Amino acid sequence: MIVFDVRHYDQVGSTNDEALRLAREGAGHGTAVHADEQTDGRGRLSRRWLSPPGNLYLSIILRLDLPPGRGVEIGFVAALAVADAIDAMLPRQVHATLKWPNDVLVNDGKISGILLEQTDDVLILGIGVNVLHPPSGLSYKVSTIVGSGGLATVDGTLSRLLTALASWLDVWEHNGFDPVRTAWLARAHPPGTLLRLTIGERMTEGRFVGLAPDGALIVETEDGPTRFVAGDVGVG
Numbered sequence: 001m002i003v004f005d006v007r008h009y010d011q012v013g014s015t016n017d018e019a020l021r022l023a024r025e026g027a028g029h030g031t032a033v034h035a036d037e038q039t040d041g042r043g044r045l046s047r048r049w050l051s052p053p054g055n056l057y058l059s060i061i062l063r064l065d066l067p068p069g070r071g072v073e074i075g076f077v078a079a080l081a082v083a084d085a086i087d088a089m090l091p092r093q094v095h096a097t098l099k100w101p102n103d104v105l106v107n108d109g110k111i112s113g114i115l116l117e118q119t120d121d122v123l124i125l126g127i128g129v130n131v132l133h134p135p136s137g138l139s140y141k142v143s144t145i146v147g148s149g150g151l152a153t154v155d156g157t158l159s160r161l162l163t164a165l166a167s168w169l170d171v172w173e174h175n176g177f178d179p180v181r182t183a184w185l186a187r188a189h190p191p192g193t194l195l196r197l198t199i200g201e202r203m204t205e206g207r208f209v210g211l212a213p214d215g216a217l218i219v220e221t222e223d224g225p226t227r228f229v230a231g232d233v234g235v236g
């Protein structure tokens with residue numbers, strides 16, 4: 001099982017940048033950067049990740065010696081770990097759900113974002129979780145654990161997340177992507193759900209079919225079953 005070495009910071013630009021800096025200095029597998037707030041948190045495609053104090057900002061150095069193309073699997077491993085950790089703090093009738101590629105939602109609002117960045121020999125797994133403070137000024141619905149009726153602190157969320165992540169990484173290392181894919185599908189929108197995909201300037205609609213063995217999204221569009229490896233998904 002992976003052992004985490006968590007380094008705490010009051011404030012950083014981006015925990016992913018700090019983790020990459022530590023990795024370049026030789027920090028090992030499992031080294032993690034945890035910050036109370038980020039001044040320059042980012043999402044995919046250089047989008048901003050709003051990072052006020054009161055939420056979790058974490059980046060983990062993973063040295064997995066992966067063949068090219070398999071790094072994406074870690075995003076699904078992480079999303080399952082986040083969903084498990086959050087579920088344990090939510091009221092029994094409320095559950096985290098998953099949306100391709102790596103979003104975790106509660107009551108249809110985004111509660112967590114995952115950012116994977118790979119350099120030659122290291123994968124930086126960045127995870128943001130809204131625990132106490134809903135970031136303001138976003139045009140779509142966001143959720144927090146406490147706002148969804150959960151009982152949580154940032155430190156408690158960190159500790160549950162690391163435990164769940166170690167356990168899902170263990171499943172993945174020993175049994176490969178298949179059980180991860182199956183567990184992810186069980187928590188995602190059901191087959192047949194109408195999905196709206198945005199890839200750059202292009203918009204496509206179609207019905208959710210499933211997840212390919214390599215993590216690609218499969219959607220039945222007007223051109224037939226189509227694979228997507230990047231993009232943003234809207235549900236319904």
Ligand code: BT5
Nearest residue numbers: 014015016041042043044047049050058113114115126128
């Ligand atoms: C993501 O990108 O969802 C990945 C976010 C990863 C954040 C973590 S925090 C620790 C680590 N250090 C970093 O610098 N980043 C990682 P994406 O799918 O591109 O979604 C980004 C979009 O989510 C933005 O364009 C906003 O619309 C929205 N957003 C921004 N902040 C949010 C927040 N706190 N909660 C929910 N949605 C947010």
